[in-house]
Amino acid sequence: MGVPLLEVHEVSRLFPVRGTRRWLHAVDGVSLSVMPGECVGLVGESGCGKSTLVRLIARLLDPTGGRIVFDGRDIGTVPAWRFARAAERAWIQMVFQDPVDSLNPRFTAFDTIADPLRRLGVAPERPRLRDRVWEAADLVGLSRELLGRFPHQLSGGQQQRVAIARAIAVRPRLLLLDEPTSALDVSVQVVILHLLADLQQKLGMTYLFVSHDLNLVRLLSNRVLVMYCGRIVEAGPAEAVFNRPDHPYTRALLSAVPVVDPGERRPRIRLAGEPRSPVEPPATVCRFYGRCPEGFERCEREMPALRPIDRDHQVACHLFESRPGTTLGE
Amino acid sequence: MRQLLRHGRYVLTENRLTLGAFALLLVFVGLALVGPWIAPYDPLATAAAHKLEPPSRAHWFGTDHVGRDILSRVIVATRLDLAIALSAVALSFVLGSVAGACAGFFGGWTERVVSRLVDTIMAFPLFVLAMGIIAAVGTSVVNIIYATAIINFPFYARLARAEVNVRREAGFVEAARLSGNSSARILAAHLFPNCLPPMTVQASLNMGWAILNSAGLSFIGLGVRPPTPEWGIMVADGSAFMVSGEWWIAFFPGLALMLAVFCFNLLGDAVRDLIDPRRRT
Amino acid sequence: MSETAPLLTVEDLSVEFRTRDGIVRAVDRVSFDVRWGETVGVVGESGSGKSVTALAIMGLLHPAGRVTDGRVIFRGVDLLAGGEGQRRRYRGRELSMIFQSPRTALNPIRPVGKQIEDVVRRHADLAGTRARDRALGLLAEVQIPDPGRSYQAYPFELSGGVCQRVMIAMAVACVPALLIADEPATGLDVTTQAAILDLLKQFAQERRMATLLISHDLAVIGERSDRIVVMHAGHVVEMARTAELFRAPRHPYTARLIASTPRPGATLGDLKPIPGGVPDLRGNLPPCRYRARCDRAIPACDEPPLPRVELTPGHTVACRVPL
Numbered sequence: 001m002g003v004p005l006l007e008v009h010e011v012s013r014l015f016p017v018r019g020t021r022r023w024l025h026a027v028d029g030v031s032l033s034v035m036p037g038e039c040v041g042l043v044g045e046s047g048c049g050k051s052t053l054v055r056l057i058a059r060l061l062d063p064t065g066g067r068i069v070f071d072g073r074d075i076g077t078v079p080a081w082r083f084a085r086a087a088e089r090a091w092i093q094m095v096f097q098d099p100v101d102s103l104n105p106r107f108t109a110f111d112t113i114a115d116p117l118r119r120l121g122v123a124p125e126r127p128r129l130r131d132r133v134w135e136a137a138d139l140v141g142l143s144r145e146l147l148g149r150f151p152h153q154l155s156g157g158q159q160q161r162v163a164i165a166r167a168i169a170v171r172p173r174l175l176l177l178d179e180p181t182s183a184l185d186v187s188v189q190v191v192i193l194h195l196l197a198d199l200q201q202k203l204g205m206t207y208l209f210v211s212h213d214l215n216l217v218r219l220l221s222n223r224v225l226v227m228y229c230g231r232i233v234e235a236g237p238a239e240a241v242f243n244r245p246d247h248p249y250t251r252a253l254l255s256a257v258p259v260v261d262p263g264e265r266r267p268r269i270r271l272a273g274e275p276r277s278p279v280e281p282p283a284t285v286c287r288f289y290g291r292c293p294e295g296f297e298r299c300e301r302e303m304p305a306l307r308p309i310d311r312d313h314q315v316a317c318h319l320f321e322s323r324p325g326t327t328l329g330e
Numbered sequence: 331m332r333q334l335l336r337h338g339r340y341v342l343t344e345n346r347l348t349l350g351a352f353a354l355l356l357v358f359v360g361l362a363l364v365g366p367w368i369a370p371y372d373p374l375a376t377a378a379a380h381k382l383e384p385p386s387r388a389h390w391f392g393t394d395h396v397g398r399d400i401l402s403r404v405i406v407a408t409r410l411d412l413a414i415a416l417s418a419v420a421l422s423f424v425l426g427s428v429a430g431a432c433a434g435f436f437g438g439w440t441e442r443v444v445s446r447l448v449d450t451i452m453a454f455p456l457f458v459l460a461m462g463i464i465a466a467v468g469t470s471v472v473n474i475i476y477a478t479a480i481i482n483f484p485f486y487a488r489l490a491r492a493e494v495n496v497r498r499e500a501g502f503v504e505a506a507r508l509s510g511n512s513s514a515r516i517l518a519a520h521l522f523p524n525c526l527p528p529m530t531v532q533a534s535l536n537m538g539w540a541i542l543n544s545a546g547l548s549f550i551g552l553g554v555r556p557p558t559p560e561w562g563i564m565v566a567d568g569s570a571f572m573v574s575g576e577w578w579i580a581f582f583p584g585l586a587l588m589l590a591v592f593c594f595n596l597l598g599d600a601v602r603d604l605i606d607p608r609r610r611t
Numbered sequence: 612m613s614e615t616a617p618l619l620t621v622e623d624l625s626v627e628f629r630t631r632d633g634i635v636r637a638v639d640r641v642s643f644d645v646r647w648g649e650t651v652g653v654v655g656e657s658g659s660g661k662s663v664t665a666l667a668i669m670g671l672l673h674p675a676g677r678v679t680d681g682r683v684i685f686r687g688v689d690l691l692a693g694g695e696g697q698r699r700r701y702r703g704r705e706l707s708m709i710f711q712s713p714r715t716a717l718n719p720i721r722p723v724g725k726q727i728e729d730v731v732r733r734h735a736d737l738a739g740t741r742a743r744d745r746a747l748g749l750l751a752e753v754q755i756p757d758p759g760r761s762y763q764a765y766p767f768e769l770s771g772g773v774c775q776r777v778m779i780a781m782a783v784a785c786v787p788a789l790l791i792a793d794e795p796a797t798g799l800d801v802t803t804q805a806a807i808l809d810l811l812k813q814f815a816q817e818r819r820m821a822t823l824l825i826s827h828d829l830a831v832i833g834e835r836s837d838r839i840v841v842m843h844a845g846h847v848v849e850m851a852r853t854a855e856l857f858r859a860p861r862h863p864y865t866a867r868l869i870a871s872t873p874r875p876g877a878t879l880g881d882l883k884p885i886p887g888g889v890p891d892l893r894g895n896l897p898p899c900r901y902r903a904r905c906d907r908a909i910p911a912c913d914e915p916p917l918p919r920v921e922l923t924p925g926h927t928v929a930c931r932v933p934l
Binding site (some may be wrong): 156157188191193212215252257265270274 | 632691773800805868871875877878
Binding site for chain 1 (some may be wrong): 500501502504505506507508509510511512513515520521524
């Protein structure tokens with residue numbers, strides 16, 4: 001095993017709840033690592049904290065606690081507003097969910113792609129700037145005639161290509177993909193997925209792919225992290241997590257994915273009620289307890305930690321602890 | 331550019347009222363530019379022999395109590411009235427949008443300071459506030475501009491704050507940060523241009539109000555000094571003669587005032603259609 | 612009234628929108644039917660005209676839109692011929708609709724229970740405590756935990772999934788014969804989506820309620836529908852029973868759509884994009900609107916009219932060179 005490109009240690013982010021003195025635990029003690037050249041999938045439902053987690057890694061938000069180490073450097077200590085000028089800024093870029101929202105309506109495609117090149121000093125002046133913009137446009141398959149257009153003059157697929165071109169123009173080492181295809185039609189979605197897979201090969205980038213759509217995550221990822229209520233509940237190779245999910249939540253999630261072929265369908269695991277409130281949840285109760293079809297008395301007493309159950313495969317659930325207190329990893 | 335012109339033509343021809351307002355604007359701007367040269371008489375020349383003449387071939391709009399030609403005075407006044415309104419609106423636009431945009435973007439104490447300032451100004455009846463300012467600092471054209479700008483400031487500050495605030499969390503702002511933009515640059519280069527359409531509409535609507543305001547100040551004697559031709563003073567001068575039947579003295583400057591206000595209000599919507607890129611196809 | 616006749620028959624429905632840049636022919640001679648108690652899925656990309664079709668059936672088209680041709684026969688009555696008064700008699704009682712974004716479809720400043728009660732009062736002619744009891748009953752029927760408390764809640768206090776349940780409660784308040792569900796679970800989480808679709812299925816089965824399920828997601832449609840109508844650029848390109856459609860799609864677009872939808876076990880290499888995009892629906896359009904994206908096109912495809920061939924009973928395709 002080499003050196004991880006990104007290591008996140010026990011990172012947390014709390015937000016004050018308006019009008020109260022209580023705190024919302026959006027991300028609560030998450031640790032993960034991403035190896036160079038990998039594509040790691042991050043799945044979870046809305047409100048589970050996956051958006052906050054990627055924004056912490058993208059350094060758009062400051063963590064409340066924990067460390068974010070990128071290529072051996074602790075980047076979590078630089079405040080987010082100053083990180084815009086940091087040397088590491090170009091290394092971590094991001095593609096957002098909705099291209100309509102993430103493209104400035106008053107910037108042409110050219111100006112959008114040129115913005116990071118100018119600001120991060122990669123190619124501040126023409127004609128080098130123009131060459132780099134053209135190169136990025138060519139890489140994402142955006143014809144050069146479209147570069148003079150405003151976002152509303154482009155189709156959804158073209159808009160997302162512009163957004164991807166902007167992100168890869170400065171050759172980031174880690175590209176965060178926050179639901180990059182969920183605002184697009186199926187036909188366009190496939191094209192963008194193929195494009196992302198090609199780009200990863202060509203440019204040797206590392207991906208963190210966030211999605212609520214498990215069918216998509218499976219297509220691109222080598223490894224998968226499942227998040228629930230601010231914590232990672234299962235982590236492992238995509239193969240293992242999708243085919244033999246262990247955590248009860250992962251199992252329920254997978255059983256809910258719509259499947260056309262009746263023979264392929266898994267029996268539906270119904271979850272009762274709504275997820276636990278992320279506002280100051282009790283620290284000693286498993287977050288999934290109450291909805292979990294397999295919860296037992298210990299889940300109410302003790303928060304399960306993420307422990308290895310197999311090579312590279314970790315689960316945070318008391319069901320998988322043969323001997324309480326001791327684990328393979330320790 | 332050609333596209334913008336084509337779109338402009340479309341906006342104008344689609345709505346006849348807009349076209350009319352635009353034509354009226356051209357007339358006013360033309361009068362403001364060349365007024366003194368095309369006015370048939372000297373606007374200040376008195377002629378006791380011709381005082382209080384009703385509209386006639388020689389004096390289309392009649393003459394006032396000292397025999398000055400009202401048509402000439404209405405034409406010549408255009409420049410001053412528009413200049414005051416335009417400078418006041420420009421001043422409040424700049425100050426209000428900077429203050430409001432900072433309040434909306436940074437929040438915290440910036441927002442509190444700007445909000446309290448706006449609330450304080452809005453706590454007064456605005457026209458009375460303008461009167462108070464003029465009374466305190468003295469009557470001059472520059473002071474009318476300052477007073478009008480101050481009472482217009484809250485509208486721009488509030489609008490800019492709201493417009494920036496709704497976009498503060500937008501994806502393109504996060505993307506701009508990822509691209510290495512500093513907060514000031516995000517505000518100036520990314521956010522503010524997107525807030526321009528509603529701000530410009532507000533400015534256009536405000537022009538009419540500013541004209542009315544400065545004329546109002548002159549009307550009550552706190553603005554431009556007679557005998558300078560100005561619509562507000564002219565209406566004030568004429569109002570005394572309304573009861574005795576000499577209606578034309580107040581009527582024609584009043585009509586000019588009304589048309590100017592009407593014209594800018596109508597143009598507000600047209601301007602929005604013109605500068606919002608999403609309305610272009 | 613006979614139950615062998617279809618519950619809803621849409622015949623040659625055409626809808627146009629007047630826009631600044633010309634007339635958009637959003638829906639063109641769309642025909643299909645829905646039988647009593649069955650779930651028909653309508654699938655297509657954005658701009659395929661699936662939502663416009665639903666709104667035209669309901670008589671809720673945007674003012675810029677106009678039905679130019681066709682008939683919508685519901686329980687033997689032509690809804691388009693009868694005018695607004697007649698539509699209003701059916702709408703909400705026997706013909707209901709739920710939308711994609713439940714939170715915006717609900718009144719934000721009225722407790723959701725009251726909103727259900729309003730529907731009950733208007734359409735079921737109940738009053739006083741009986742209306743309230745019915746509303747509480749409906750909240751329980753759509754499996755909202757603690758109906759008493761949810762009754763008092765405002766939409767912003769509830770999650771998207773619960774809001775959609777409230778919408779369903781309002782839609783089924785009068786036991787409609789047909790429910791049109793336009794992207795009912797889009798934008799919701801996978802588990803919530805499955806629960807909402809389960810709930811719709813349960814109502815459909817218990818009350819013999821027919822459902823017109825509209826979605827861009829072929830997997831959702833495939834899992835939930837008895838029959839599928841595939842739409843592309845305002846045309847119905849193919850219509851068949853679900854199993855048959857997936858086993859043997861006959862229209863090239865359907866085949867491409869199936870091949871582009873992610874499914875378990877498929878790799879990225881297995882997924883094939885659909886070339887081109889949905890065509891611009893303004894101006895002169897070729898008879899087959901898939902023509903420009905199609906790799907099977909022959910010269911005859913440019914000759915009107917668009918064929919509508921019934922290959923096997925119940926399986927129709929609008930193509931001259933079906934697969």
